Amino acid sequence: MASVAEKVQKLRALVSLLQDASETIIADWRADSAATDSGKDSVWNSSVPSPALYEARRVALGACGMYIDLVQDSATRLTEVASSYLPARALHIAVRAKIADFLASADQNEGIHIAVLSREVGIGEQKLLQILRCLACIHIFAEVQHNRFANTPTSMRIANDDLIRLHRTTEANVAAVNLPDVVLDPGKTFSTSIRDSAFNVTYGTDKPLFEYVEYAEEHGKDSTTSLPFTPPNVWAKGMVASGQLESVPIFADYPWGDLGKRVIVDVGGGIGGLSLQLAMRFPKLQFVVQDRPQMIQQAREAWEKDFPVALEEERVQFMAHDFFTEQTVREADVYVLRQILHDWPDDDCITILGHLRQAMRRDSCILVVDIIIHPSVGSSCLKDAPPPLLRNYGSAQLVGSTRDLAMLTLFNACERTPEHLSTLAMAAGLRLEKVWECRGMNHVTELRRDDTSPTFEAGSEPASSL
Numbered sequence: 001m002a003s004v005a006e007k008v009q010k011l012r013a014l015v016s017l018l019q020d021a022s023e024t025i026i027a028d029w030r031a032d033s034a035a036t037d038s039g040k041d042s043v044w045n046s047s048v049p050s051p052a053l054y055e056a057r058r059v060a061l062g063a064c065g066m067y068i069d070l071v072q073d074s075a076t077r078l079t080e081v082a083s084s085y086l087p088a089r090a091l092h093i094a095v096r097a098k099i100a101d102f103l104a105s106a107d108q109n110e111g112i113h114i115a116v117l118s119r120e121v122g123i124g125e126q127k128l129l130q131i132l133r134c135l136a137c138i139h140i141f142a143e144v145q146h147n148r149f150a151n152t153p154t155s156m157r158i159a160n161d162d163l164i165r166l167h168r169t170t171e172a173n174v175a176a177v178n179l180p181d182v183v184l185d186p187g188k189t190f191s192t193s194i195r196d197s198a199f200n201v202t203y204g205t206d207k208p209l210f211e212y213v214e215y216a217e218e219h220g221k222d223s224t225t226s227l228p229f230t231p232p233n234v235w236a237k238g239m240v241a242s243g244q245l246e247s248v249p250i251f252a253d254y255p256w257g258d259l260g261k262r263v264i265v266d267v268g269g270g271i272g273g274l275s276l277q278l279a280m281r282f283p284k285l286q287f288v289v290q291d292r293p294q295m296i297q298q299a300r301e302a303w304e305k306d307f308p309v310a311l312e313e314e315r316v317q318f319m320a321h322d323f324f325t326e327q328t329v330r331e332a333d334v335y336v337l338r339q340i341l342h343d344w345p346d347d348d349c350i351t352i353l354g355h356l357r358q359a360m361r362r363d364s365c366i367l368v369v370d371i372i373i374h375p376s377v378g379s380s381c382l383k384d385a386p387p388p389l390l391r392n393y394g395s396a397q398l399v400g401s402t403r404d405l406a407m408l409t410l411f412n413a414c415e416r417t418p419e420h421l422s423t424l425a426m427a428a429g430l431r432l433e434k435v436w437e438c439r440g441m442n443h444v445t446e447l448r449r450d451d452t453s454p455t456f457e458a459g460s461e462p463a464s465s466l
Ligand SMILES: C[S@@+](CC[C@H](N)C(=O)[O-])C[C@H]1O[C@@H](n2cnc3c(N)ncnc32)[C@H](O)[C@@H]1O
Pocket: 210, 239, 240, 243, 267, 268, 269, 270, 271, 272, 273, 274, 290, 291, 292, 295, 321, 322, 323, 324, 337, 338, 339, 340, 343
């Protein structure tokens, strides 16, 4: 137990960190408003924070989290965490009922009366009041006058915006109910199979999620459980949408421009959302987008619609490819795996990486784009937070850790620390060269061939080339 003197010291250190971070944030707001007034590009709107703002935000978030832990009564805090699935449900309801969309036209000071809102969105008045008051406590919606609600900047983000609506809701929301039973089941807790996830138990299937949604779409609900699922085309759009939302820092903080005219193989590329964004930003780069056959068909259609010039200039090829089989594009410059490894347990990741290792030239590289788990004791590959914060910035890491649990729920898989990724790389005859820390949720981890590895013959070259 910490002494009073220690607690006082910690609380004061946190206030001091918050004070400094706040001044940086204020300076950024002011600079932003000056830039906007003078018609220059807005730093704020660029969606990649300046390095100073990024650091200040995560220090502030980490400090707030630690402050709450320090000052709040622990029984109340535990009750709050134990019930935190309910605000999530409230948000889910708000998204599905399009409450923010409806409030978007309201006067910010007057808001809209709950009776009107109730009629409009088709939810009972008392129930809607409970939902909105819960969300208003965490600043998603505001009760601006008694029983009158308006959007906040945060709820505004979901108005007329499919980013969240399309993605990351249905299956994880439904299956998370069974996560405790699966994790505590002696027969499943040590399983390393993707088929032993809470999703599999909940949906009564041994198919991995992406296979299941294709199957369910093709065969209709009669041949599967009656639980709701996300159709494959919605998954595809959601992946693009979440990619757009999360990947801008990746474009800013990894030197894609230095790759010149190189060929990037987007392995498990979905409809090629990452490649498309890169192709638009870096006009010399060439792409091969690989995925399951059904997805590849959608990829071609998406590019024909959104960026036909890349097809006309033959900068992109589409290829049905199963990443558990030999990689057919050999000796490519770069193989990208965005949000792939986090869908698979370790052994499967080693197989995926091993096929790429066999196809790589000596100077090819693999770029893994995923959330990186920053342990609270720190990592030699990642920047530490200032004390007394946890080395991983504490609460600022929570989004990454919740995504980690979503991967556990859906795929019996995980997001990984640099050290964990390094272990997988070594098992596949690769080495972790560098984690490119980006100012957002995802980082870029560069893997290279390890020709000293006993896993592969030193100097072995792939058979044919691109
Ligand atoms: C989370 S999504 C990521 C998509 C894409 N990399 C992106 O970031 O937008 C995972 C992708 O893996 C694909 N996939 C699953 N199993 C596969 C396999 N055996 N071979 C190739 N692709 C696969 C899915 O179809 C899906 O498009």
